[in-house]
Amino acid sequence: MSKLARNKVWAALLLLVPSFIIIFGVFVLPMLYMLMISVREDGGTGAWTAAQYKLFFQDPYYIEVLWRTVRLSLWTVLACLILGYPVAMYMARATPKMRGFITFLILSPHLISVVIRNFGWVVILSDNGFINNTLLKLGLIDKPLRLLYNELGVVIGLTDSLIVYMVLAVATSLYAVDASLYKAAGILGASKARMFFSVTLPLSMPGIFAGTTLVFSLAMSAFVTPALMGGTSVKVMPVIAYEKMMAAYDWSLGAALAFLLLGSTLGLVAFFTKLVETKRHKEVFSS
């Protein structure tokens, strides 16, 4: 290596130092500390133990919470995909100006704090909220629908806050599709539905995959929305981890729950990746 090249490497490393300090100091170290708390007695200083993890797997309550967290996250992914895909398709066909406007529209709810946004949903979804009042007045239902403080409420809240990731990820992959491919499929005899399933959908797989991974991970770790819109009956992993630590002062179990959540999220994302990355997918989408 020439002297100049070596200097360049040193300069690059030097520039990385501040971000390395921040990542290491406020992310890696606390995580390691939490891991220690979960596997050693007396707040991370005592003897090694797997007691917290054993407790988790032996108590059906915790397994049920983990399964609920996964289930709600998968429902959220599905809702984001079904509701977000048409928006992404519309964006892909729109003028750049329109694209910008739609991006602003779907990002605009995020200009408001998640707490305020969730209370907004409460006003709309509660028993005497906007939707139930309207339906009752119209005589379409005789008693209010349960739209809040159940799993449906959590999925609605999560979909609202996470759909933007799905839309933007799918739209980005659709922008890259040459519009003449649709013409080619059409002239070869494909109907609109056939065109969607044989051309649009497969070519947006990278976007669907990116969107799914993002929405799923964020839904798994969501705390505020499940706490506010799920009420006391719909407990998810982040909420019970918080409760163990802040209400029961059981830091060891809280830390173990946090790590089990992290592990399940990573495991499931790895599973999605395996599922999506077929030989064809690699062949077609790797650069």
Added chain:
Amino acid sequence: MTQYDVELQGVHKRFGGTAVVDNFNLQVERGECVTFLGPSGCGKTTTLNMIAGFLEPDGGELRIKGKSMNGVPANKRDLGMVFQTYSLFPHMTVEENVAYGLKLRKTSKRDMQVRVRKVLELVKLPHVADRYPKQLSGGQRQRIAIARALVTEPSLLLLDEPLSNLDAKLREELREELKRLQQEIGVTTIFVTHDQEEAMYLSDRIVVLDHGKVEQIGAPEDIYHSPASAFVHEFIGKSNRFEAVVTSQSNGMGALVTTNGITLKAEQHMYSFQEGERVSAYIRPEHIRMAAAHEERDAKAGLGEDNTVFGTVRLISFLGSYGELIVDVEGTPVTVRTHTLRRQAGFGEGERIKLIWDAHDVSVFSWKEE
């Protein structure tokens, strides 16, 4: 009544306030290759898109194989199309790409395999069936696109500038290939291009378009040798243009005086000019012969040549199979093409030479604003 493969009757299309295609009339016979040729914005692609079914005409009648296509969507027209950007499905192998149209027609698996193999052999790429489009070169991709368009045996093949994305050598190669395929299969073809050489090479007839209007429809030879308008003359091939006034006119022969004082003789072809009329006169560079200027005196005495002018050679360019000279004639640059570029004495840059051409080779049209 003869049934044409494609028939356009008074087809028009407007975008906003402008007529993009204006009163388009055309009949294409079975097996014919017709090219839409014109500068960008002339309406050739819009017309092709209307034939393909991607655009609905605002009015007029469009028939394919005698059937009216008004309201028939693209996927119900039984067409084959090749695009400028190849437009192969990147997530499908070559075989799947080619088989796509057959699959939609519910062809049996066995039949499908046979036909895909046959058409891949036709485009001389039987060995790439399992590859993905991105593993192919540009020329190979376009061959596969052609195979995909032909495999369904469409009633009509549409080619939308299929050679424009290829480099010069490949373009020539593929152009030959297209001509061979078109003649072998005998499929009725509509070809859109802005490249006149391609158009002349491939077509039985050329439709020259400008600003949404058909300027001329004819065989390549007719378009080149008997252009119907000043636009066609200027657009096809190279032309020298003189602005002139008709000084006398009799028996289909006219005498003109150009704005810079040269006297020209011209025969009447497409346009009948009147005495005193302002006209544009065109002469093709290859119709001009050169002679040494020392014959100047003889020429003035009248040697029987129709048109003789004198000029100074400004620029000589060697272009391989031919040479090109720019000769200054009374301030007007005149281009001359010759297959025997003589760099010998008397024809060098800065020297005075004589240019001669027949009255028959001069085309005269009504004067048009620049």
